[in-house]
Amino acid sequence: MGLREYVVRRILQLVLTLWALVTLLFVLFRMVPGDPTTRFVMEYPTDAERQARIEELGLNEPLYVQYLEYMGQLLRGEFGDSTHYREPVSQLIFPLFMNTVVLMFTALLIAYTIGILFGAAMGWLRGSRFERGGIVAVLMARSSPEFWVGIILVWLFVFQFGLFPRSGIGGYGGELTMNFVDRYVNFDFLRHLFLPALTGAIVYLATPALLMRNTMLEVLKADFVEMKKAEGLPERTVLYKHAARNSVLPLVTVAAIATGAAMGGSVIIETVFNWPGVGREMVASVSRNDYPVAMAAFLLMGTSVIVMNFVADLAYLYLDPRVKYE
């Protein structure tokens, strides 16, 4: 199979997976026990008004018509109206999604920077006390669910030291109205960002650190490392400039996959810190029966996962020419 054919196949698979996600979403939210109309249409005083609303939403149509309608809507980029906020979901959800992206991107950036350096050092000092302690520390962090790490940090930095704000994103309550630059580029925002980003960083640190250590062990066996040592280069230079560089490759794809997964994993961190992102919004809207918002949030998170998996596969192909196209 040639390169082009592989890429085409992979794109087809991407489309298939997206379609499956969308369909799953439809089935999931129509599985609600009882009459779906009571869930989608609630507080309407008279029967006639309620009936009108049901017809407006198309809930009296047969299921396959609803499905086609729903697919059409999505293709036009519409998610319907929120039953709670009474405004179009698309206007509401994208600023929230941006908040999630900013938070998770910061967290992953910290996690992968520290993780790579730390993992490289662990591989280099194989068998030392530092390595053993490092592994235990990393596994300990990975064993803690996000909410537990978050609670410890809140307890320590907010309740004991009073250094950081407890929750939210800062600003003047009009979190969603400000423009992009005003919203994210200010000191108050950074103060709010610190704890949730640190939580994510701690939890996500384990993967790059352990992986980096393992690939380092492989790379260190290679002759060129001995060569560089024999050249009399300082140990640190050999470690970070030569050995580590050659171990970073496999991490690129893992980082791409982790980015996608983090969008879905932000739910807990956002709930702990009251961060106005898609994850928290999904939990909130599910529990207030605001299905259009919940579905849109779920769809955005799922799409990030799928797209980033796709990116990971292509990156792998590009970075490692030895890969055979299955």
Next chain:
Amino acid sequence: MSLDTPSESTAAQAEGGTESIDRRKLRWRRRLNALRSWGSLLKEDRLGQIGLAILAFFILVGIFARPITVEIGPVWSQVQPFSLAPHGYTDRVATEGLHGPTWAHPFGTTDLGRDVLSQVIIGTRATLIVGTIAAFMAVFIGANVGIVSAYYGGWVDDVLMRITDIVYGVPFLPFAIALVFILGATLVNVIVAIVLILWRGTARVVRSQVLSHKQRPYVESARAIGASDFRIMYVQIMPNVLPLISLYAAFAVAWAVIAEASLSFLGLGPQGMISWGEIIYDVRSAGALREAWWWVFPPGIAIMLFVMSVFFIGRSLEKVVNPDLRHGK
């Protein structure tokens, strides 16, 4: 482990059906050797020992947390009469709530005057039940999908792997939240939500492992004698990927426990049971995070220790699966 040369089994195969007892013996001996080799690895693996010890501790706590009574219709019998937990998890033991640790209540009391120690002890059960059942089911499904997919290849492989790809596109926790919320927060639904996603990792890894085993001579010779597909898959190939499967089972337990704790933390845990995640949810909804450190730390530390023990065991299993990782100190 059974990673040792497959020639033993081929030799036994060649002797034909008459020696079936010997063959069975041989197979059991191999399994025993596999366990023994893990045991000898464990001797040098301090982390693995600690992991096993912590896990054993939690299992004992879970079993003896409260008396177990089995009831079938009108017939009942008490299987396990001990009760480690001094109180029930909803018993009011103090008239006013929120007390710090005392001798009577080492972990203090909740805002409703309940004993935190008892809640943590009883909460072990939810973790154990969800962790073992969900992980076992997920790995069972995943391993079978992987074996069947790799063994048959062709359109079977295509279909199963496309389904796996699709499941890889579903974000774990949001899916579990939606499913549990829609179907109701019961033990069964929580487990189902976890299993539906968790099998995917095992399926992919087992498939790639079986693909390489499929090419080996012992499979070919088994086929030449006329062994059925089922037999080749489950008697010949399966024991060889079992170490890998058990490794993934260990990790599956860890993910299942974290997922259950996260769901419980959001208030979507199994109803009618207390779990560690739910205790922390209670702290949050009582707004007692600031003062009641004795209420929030024990369940959090318990979750961390439990998952850590499983990871430690997983790491030592990893050395069995991948001999490159064994290195002399």
